[in-house]
Amino acid sequence: MKRSLPALVLLVLALGSLPAPAANAAVGLPPTVPGVRxxxxxxxxxxxxxxxxxxxxxxxxxxxxxxxxxxxxxxxxxxxxxxxxxxxxxxxxxxxxxxxxxxxxxxxxxxxxxxxxxxxxxxxxxxxxxxxxxxxxxxxxxxxxxxxRPDFAERGLMLDVGRKFLSVGWIKQRIREMAYYRMNLLHLHLSDHYGFRLASTSHPEITSPQHYTRAELAEIISYADTYGIEVVPEIGFPGHMNAILAPHPELVLHPATTSPIDVATDSLLAGTAEGRIDLSNPAARPLIEDLLREFVPLFPGRYFHLGGDEYVTDYSRYPQLAAAAHDRLGPDAVPQDLVADTVNGAGDIVASYGKTARLWNDGIPRGARLSVDESIVVEHWTAGNGLLPWVGNDNGPEQLADQGRLLNNSAFTPTYWASGGYAAPMNTPPHLLYAWDPGLFVNGTRLRQDQRERLLGSKLHVWCDDPTVMTEEQMVSPVRERLPVMAQQLWAGTGGAAYPEFVARVRMLGTPSV
The missing domain is CATH 3.30.379.10 (Chitobiase/beta-hexosaminidase domain 2-like)
Structure with missing residues (x-):
């Protein structure tokens, strides 16, 4: 999960600038969630x-x-x-x-x-x-x-199955609930610290014991399609590759210098250091490309997510990246260009299968001279660089929209919920998610009126930083509290209804089963 220090105060302050919500209730009809327009x-x-x-x-x-x-x-x-x-x-x-x-x-x-x-x-x-x-x-x-009709084209749920394996039945039940609330995008975060959840034939050594077979993937995709829900798979790189790199220690990126602060930060981020691939190693990109060519064709949807987040912030600690950038991209290249070039190469592979790549916004490296392809959809979760996603505006929403990019507002606050780990105490309560609106980005900014067509929508993000804290059964209730709120926000806004009134409406409707 993207990490950060608590700052819900920014959200609360920003709520005072929200526009008046659109009416979404039809008098005389039985109530629904979302309310019909x-x-x-x-x-x-x-x-x-x-x-x-x-x-x-x-x-x-x-x-x-x-x-x-x-x-x-x-x-x-x-x-x-x-x-x-x-x-x-x-x-x-x-x-x-x-x-x-x-x-x-x-x-x-x-x-x-x-x-x-x-x-x-x-x-x-x-x-x-x-x-x-x-x-x-x-x-x-x-x-x-x-x-x-909906306000936003994307109304989604992300599940971090890379850290915590979630059963096929559990995922299908979430799909059924998404459909009930007229949502349309299921993002599966399939690789991270604790697992690579796909059965790889090109690199069987990276497949985790708990994984989805080809038949199980087909079952999930087919069930989602029955209800008009598109599955967006994510295999993240060049960071968060712990499970992929565990059998390939020779490809792990090691700093030339370190400090107690670096060690403490990497420990806090649950093994991020061991999950960074060394892009200066000639074997790094072929591994990434093998996995993309194997798995992009397995998913029939329009998108494939490349990850890209939380790779390197201080490139001076990794002189091998600068040397490789000079060798491969020319004497004027900076190490960030090596990252951008890798992302563009991956995006080209995705495009070769008729699909569009997606990327967390810090996957566009700050300071790069080489531009990341503007056709890649950007999931904007952080305004900062490191532990403070609320502070800063590098690669900010307005800048990205002006470059012609499509955006998903994946704001750390308030769209993230963690089942456990260091970030769990910072989970945004459902009533604050209800007070938010999808046009408000993590640093309190909004797109200009002429840019708003670039905003596709948002998602509820379910992260499992510590997969041992909660069982999947224990995760059901907090997800069910938040999912209808996100659905209502993205379909037509809250319509001015008080949060307790909304909760009563959700309870009245019950929960469908698979």
Missing amino acids: HFDPGVGEFILAAHVRVLADTGEAATVARTLAADLSRGGRPAAVSAGPAASGDIVVRVADSGPAEAESYRIDIGANMTVTARTRQGATHATQTLLQWFSQTTTVPAGAVID
Whole structure:
């Protein structure tokens, strides 16, 4: 996890500058999380049939209809996909150009029967989750028309399975809950200090005893896709490679000089020193490239995350990096250029498979003369350089947006939650996450109005710095407290509702099961 000293005060101060939230509740409808944006009431009501028929054409609509029928049946209301004209109490699913134009938007027309219309399978899936939330409370819904859409394109959850192995069943249950709240991005942090969680054939020596088989990965990806959720894998480098480098000690980056402060800092950061690969070693990049060529094709989504965070802050301690930069990139090159060149090479491999690379923002090395490819999506978690993510603005959001980069606001405060370790006491309470908004970055800045289209969204980040502190069962409750808050923030804002009112609404809806 990205490390830092506590400074929630900055968040509290910044909250005073938040814009007025958009209304997101539809009066007369059963409450949902997130709340739907717009409801035009009609005359009459819809009453769900005792044995529900879900009607759909073939193709994507039929896929959504089958999932909805299965979810209704699992929730105690018998349902089946059927054909023919719609009757009272039926649900119709349509994926067609007649749906609302905005990405992931949907329309629900409510009368004697109920019709869901969206332009994409993802939009139709979101609509069905709204229906499931309604029917968890009542079988009668007032007539009218709902039109709904999200504010942000990315509404995600990150799981640190590199430090703590989380079972396939646990991950699938989180996917089901994400879908219930209309979220769409699952980021799997697959390698770090305590494990490399993929079964490697190119380098089997790095595979941890607890790992996901190819079949288990396919199961996770397929289940996520059923609910319109994209899986973003991360294999981090050139730092946080402890598990990868454990069988390759010859590739570990060692400083020419050290100090008690350096030793103490590396100890605090849970073995970061042993996880830095020596980019001056000719065998370093081939190892990274082997892993990318093996694993990028296994994930069908649009993205592959390269990590990039917390490599080196004081390059003067590593003269071998400067020498290698001069040899490979020319006499004017600085050691940071070696990092940028490695990132660009990795990004090229990702692009060769038709995908886009992602990177933590400190993976763009400060002081480099070589530019990191601007097509790489930047996850902005820190404003500083080291232990103070709230202080500074190097590679800040405005600067990155002006370079044409797309951003995810992965602010340490308040989007991070740690199950254990030194950072756990700094976890942001759910009510402060509820008071935040996704346009506020970790140092209290916001993008200018002309830059805001560069902000894709945000995620709840679940880190496991000390994997022994909590079991995966013990982690469920704090994640469930925060996930619907993040979903509401990213869909339409909090709508001015008090936090206790929101919590009561979440509890009213219950929790879906796999």
